[in-house]
Amino acid sequence: MNKSLQMSLAFAFGVIFISVMLAIAILMPYPSPFQLLTFRVTLALAAGGVAAMIPGFLRVELSNHIRAGGALAVAVMVYFFNPAVLTVQGTPTQLPGLFVEATKEDAKLVEYFWKQGGVRFRFPKEGWKISTKAAEAGLGDMTLEHQSGKDAQIQLHVIVLDEKYRDEWAEFKNNTTNLWKGTISQFGPFAVKDIFIDGRSSFKIDGKIRGQEGKTKSVTLIYAPLGDNRLFEMHLTRDNDNAYEEKLISAYNLIASTIEFSK
DSSP: OOHHHHHHHHHHHHHHHHHHHHHHHHHOSSOOHHHHHHHHHHHHHHHHHHHTTSSSOOEEESSSSOEEETHHHHHHHHHHSOHHHHHHHTSSOOSTTEEEEEOSSOTTEEEEEETTTTEEEEEESSSEEEEEEEOGGGOEEEEEEETTOTTOEEEEEEEEOOGGGTTOHHHHHHHHHHHHHHHHTTTSOOEEEEEEETTEEEEEEEEEEEOTTSOEEEEEEEEEEEETTEEEEEEEEEETTOTTHHHHHHHHHHHHHHOEEOO
């Protein structure tokens, strides 16, 4: 194989894989650490392939042990000085698997991507404390606690449904509704409503429950099927005398209206 053919093949390889990486960047904006490492290696090799056809010479020395020239120098630069890493890691969160992006339309809102649960949604920027807990099989729990205290919080859960409910959503809905009705109807009105969450047929339950300290609390619950026998739950609980009821309901409805589930 002559040198000209080698360079042409390297250039074709680079163009193809750079195009693939651009497509992946659009479809997968929040890669996992392992995926990010794989993408960096691939992008570095692809950049080196494209650089093989660019005239001129480049020499890089990172230390006494790493020296490269020409196309290999470009690959080394892309791998060790990858600005794409800053884009992902620059999100303002210390919680594992939780990424935050500012929204352009409304400065008071941010967009969260909760990787463990495979859930993306918008939420108020101020007034909430967030914590996450990863569970097995990539599932997990997220709690959004309002600054007003009084147990005012929104809980998000992604769990695996009992095997008996596989492809039996109607049965799950009926049993879950009856279970909650038996509890909630003791303390006040009980309401159940069919809704859609991210295009999925779901249901919502409203009512009151008795808290651990004996007080009656208002509760709003949403259940949505995620496929692969996974279930998404979202619970809003708060004291009946919470002065921020309107804001709590607004934040809860904001999640429900903007939520997107990853496949």
